[in-house]
Amino acid sequence: MILPKNMKILILTFYFQPDFCAGSFRTTALVNALQSKMSKNDTLEVITTMPNRYKSRREKAETYEEIGNLTIHRIPMPDHNNGFFDQILAFWEYWKGVFQLTKNQHYDLIYATSSRLFTGFLGAKMAKNKQVPLYLDIRDILSDTIKDVVKNKWIRFFLLPIIKRIEKYTIQSATHLNLVSEGFRGSFTESNGNVTFFTNGIDEDFLGVDFAKSSHNTIPIITYAGNIGEGQGLEKIIPETAKRLEGKYIFNVIGDGGTKQKLVDKLTELKVNNVNLFPPMKRSELMEYYAKSDFIFLHLNDYQAFEKVIPSKIFEYGATQKPIIAGVNGYAREFLQTYLVDSLIFQPCNIEEFIHVVENYEPQNICREQFIHQFNRTNIMTKMAESILSLSVIKKESSLIYDEN
Incomplete structure (x- = not known):
């Protein structure tokens, strides 16, 4: 695989170590795999939140860390109980924090993982603004969930068309789409990019x-x-x-x-x-x-x-x-x-x-x-890291470089 020198990749994830949830475990393993494959002159930047998955368990963490070629920014979150509107307010804080941290920054590639649709949407907006490829990891389908979980028919009536438009825009913005479940296959036929199925896995x-x-x-x-x-x-x-x-x-x-x-x-x-x-x-x-x-x-x-x-x-x-x-x-x-x-x-x-x-x-x-x-997380994330790195960019106007191996 031929990669540009001094590459800079942005990782957008609402949850990351030491937060205690599936999204955190997955992205942390992926970042470890990416970091091991990038040179010391490359930069891997993670923008996430301060641990907030469970109100009853808030792990301590630094708002900023630098570990070799990896930098981690953690954005403070308002107190919430994982309710629907609580999560909207929390994400708004994340959205503002991401744009503040990335203002005037250049990236060669953006990766966004989205059990929460709006992390993917945020990645799509940033990729368009900065004219770089977007590698999108889909772990949930919000429109399906709203149809079943939201009981108020008027909220569903007004919310679903908006959510579906955001989903469509996000999916069509992705240069590469990874679906964590084969069960999602039929839901993303509008994708313009390559599609892979790197699942979750078993941690070491x-x-x-x-x-x-x-x-x-x-x-x-x-x-x-x-x-x-x-x-x-x-x-x-x-x-x-x-x-x-x-x-x-x-x-x-x-x-x-x-x-x-x-x-x-x-x-x-x-x-x-x-x-x-x-x-x-x-x-x-x-x-x-x-x-x-x-x-x-x-x-x-x-x-x-x-x-x-x-x-x-x-x-x-x-x-x-x-x-x-x-x-x-x-x-x-x-x-x-x-x-x-x-x-x-x-x-x-x-x-x-x-x-x-x-x-x-x-x-x-x-x-x-x-x-x-078969489902060793390290093996799966190593392959996924290789897939992400194959979307490296030499110049904004250049074509993408894919793995020829």
């Missing part, structure tokens, strides 16, 4: 850990770890299922999010006493909980929008060698049936099916070496 923290050791629990433990939001719909499935399985199973729920209070309220209403709630925790602690569990639980709400996604937790769960109980449909179900064939799958929000798959489970030897090798 989970490699070589003995999760498969017997937990020896008197009562089997089912553990969920991750976001507790509208997308997961835990309040629709865990309280009633746990109530009916009292004395037979214990549930651990680890995490935080916008609908956690709904879950707490439902547990209180049903007087459930076999569900333990824990705040987000460090990965070293989380892996101990995984090791002590008999099952690992995954659930997506019964919305059509979530039939296209692959939850990032699937990869983490797959590395544990523990039986996965998954309430999913669409591409996530297809993915599990293809790569994690020992998974116990049921229809989202279907309590009867959940209980059936758990109570009829027969212990088996689980071997996922091929899955762990």
Whole structure:
């Protein structure tokens, strides 16, 4: 691959280390891969936010860091609870901060990762203004989510046309489009650039850990770890299922999010006493909980929008060698049936099916070496970094240089 000298790449990501979420883990791994492939005379600039994913867990971080050829700017965020309008205000602060930091700056390429559409939109606007290629990483489809999640029909009526226009503009602005799920394939036919499918993956923290050791629990433990939001719909499935399985199973729920209070309220209403709630925790602690569990639980709400996604937790769960109980449909179900064939799958929000798959489970030897090798995050991000670097620019007016290997 022939690259220009003194290359400068801008990375736009709302979440980055040490924030504790899927977007942060993904982008941090990608930046590490890019940094290792760029020379000391190149510049890799990350503009992100101060850790703000969970109100109950705000990691400490510097607003500015310089590590070799990497610079990191973290923009302070207003206090928020991950509500819809809270996130709009938070993003407005990010938008203003990015434009302030990049004013009069030249870049050879812009990368934007967008589970939040407006990070991608911001990348598209900047790429157009600075006349450089845009490498866009899509991890969610906002218009689909709004159709299912936003209940107020008038908000949907006025908001959806705007969101769809922004999505179309953003996608058509991308020189290269990466979709994190094959389930998104049919939703982006208007793309003008090349399309790849670099998925999420398994971080090195989970490699070589003995999760498969017997937990020896008197009562089997089912553990969920991750976001507790509208997308997961835990309040629709865990309280009633746990109530009916009292004395037979214990549930651990680890995490935080916008609908956690709904879950707490439902547990209180049903007087459930076999569900333990824990705040987000460090990965070293989380892996101990995984090791002590008999099952690992995954659930997506019964919305059509979530039939296209692959939850990032699937990869983490797959590395544990523990039986996965998954309430999913669409591409996530297809993915599990293809790569994690020992998974116990049921229809989202279907309590009867959940209980059936758990109570009829027969212990088996689980071997996922091929899955762990195929979806090693380092390998995936190395290939993605090479894909990004192939879009380097020699001059604003020049054509793009692609990898000929």
